[in-house]
Amino acid sequence: MLSISPTYLLYYVPLLVAISLVYGGTRHEDMRLVLRHAAYTAYWITAFMGLIFVVLLIMGLFV
Amino acid sequence: MADRSESVIEVDGRRIDLRNRPLAALLAWLLPGGGHFYQRRHAKGTLYLVCILTLWIVGFSIGGVHVVYASRHAGDHRWHYYLQIGAGAVALPALVQTRRINQYTSPRTGVTSDEYEPLWGGFMAPPHRPVSEEKTDQVSAWYARHGAGYEMGTWYTMIAGLLNLLVIYDAYAGPLGIPISGRKRKDEADTPAQIPS
Numbered sequence: 001m002l003s004i005s006p007t008y009l010l011y012y013v014p015l016l017v018a019i020s021l022v023y024g025g026t027r028h029e030d031m032r033l034v035l036r037h038a039a040y041t042a043y044w045i046t047a048f049m050g051l052i053f054v055v056l057l058i059m060g061l062f063v
Numbered sequence: 064m065a066d067r068s069e070s071v072i073e074v075d076g077r078r079i080d081l082r083n084r085p086l087a088a089l090l091a092w093l094l095p096g097g098g099h100f101y102q103r104r105h106a107k108g109t110l111y112l113v114c115i116l117t118l119w120i121v122g123f124s125i126g127g128v129h130v131v132y133a134s135r136h137a138g139d140h141r142w143h144y145y146l147q148i149g150a151g152a153v154a155l156p157a158l159v160q161t162r163r164i165n166q167y168t169s170p171r172t173g174v175t176s177d178e179y180e181p182l183w184g185g186f187m188a189p190p191h192r193p194v195s196e197e198k199t200d201q202v203s204a205w206y207a208r209h210g211a212g213y214e215m216g217t218w219y220t221m222i223a224g225l226l227n228l229l230v231i232y233d234a235y236a237g238p239l240g241i242p243i244s245g246r247k248r249k250d251e252a253d254t255p256a257q258i259p260s
Contacts, residue, residue, distance in 0.1 A: 008211060011211075011215045014117065014118060014121055014219070015118070015218075015219065015222060017114070018114040018115065018117065018118040018222075018223070018226065019222070019226065021110060021114050022110075022111060022114050022115065022226045022229060022230065023226075023229065025107050025110050025111060025230075025233065026229045026230065026232065026233045026238055026239050027238050027239055028074070028075050028238055029074040029075045029077050029079060029104070029107070029237075029238060030075035030076070030077065031106050031107075031110075033075055034107075034110070
């Protein structure tokens, strides 16, 4: 199904953590709110990337 | 003397003194989180420092420590560096290395002299010139040696630089969406937030 090694997906983890936390940090001052915002951002990014993945996967079935 | 209240804002129920905002922004650029430490926002300063420098170091390492260099030479315009330098002082050695290699590269032929030796064991040094897509050169050797790590390392360091731009803004003006003057604090001090029904 994947044309690359699944271990390559590990590259995604540090990016996701750093981007989510920094973005959350630039929206709030309270660390609890920062973490909550970061979790929401991580969830949103992952869902979006997952959606793109599914779209490309479906396109790949027809090409 | 500047009115201190102009640098004070309130966010999430906390008063923040942004102090000298341009200085804080400069410090934030030099060292991710540095501006926040200056403003005594230690928790956020630590968060930024750890996140951005970790991303930077991981990217730099998986790219074989060759992903950050500055070059505007023909065939090797390293535009990625414009984003990488957003991370501040950690990217500055590349400028020193570029200055050095330029001294050993003929402007007429574009070829680096055999006498050239990069500083610090080649840390952030540009590749020997000429560099071109048609021929094997030092850049293609880096790609061959590190594979996807070279690409990802470049992305990591670029994203670290971009994230630090957000951090610089946060140091200068506070969290996004919050006015940089103290108006919001004064207005909201007496009036609790209204929740629309």
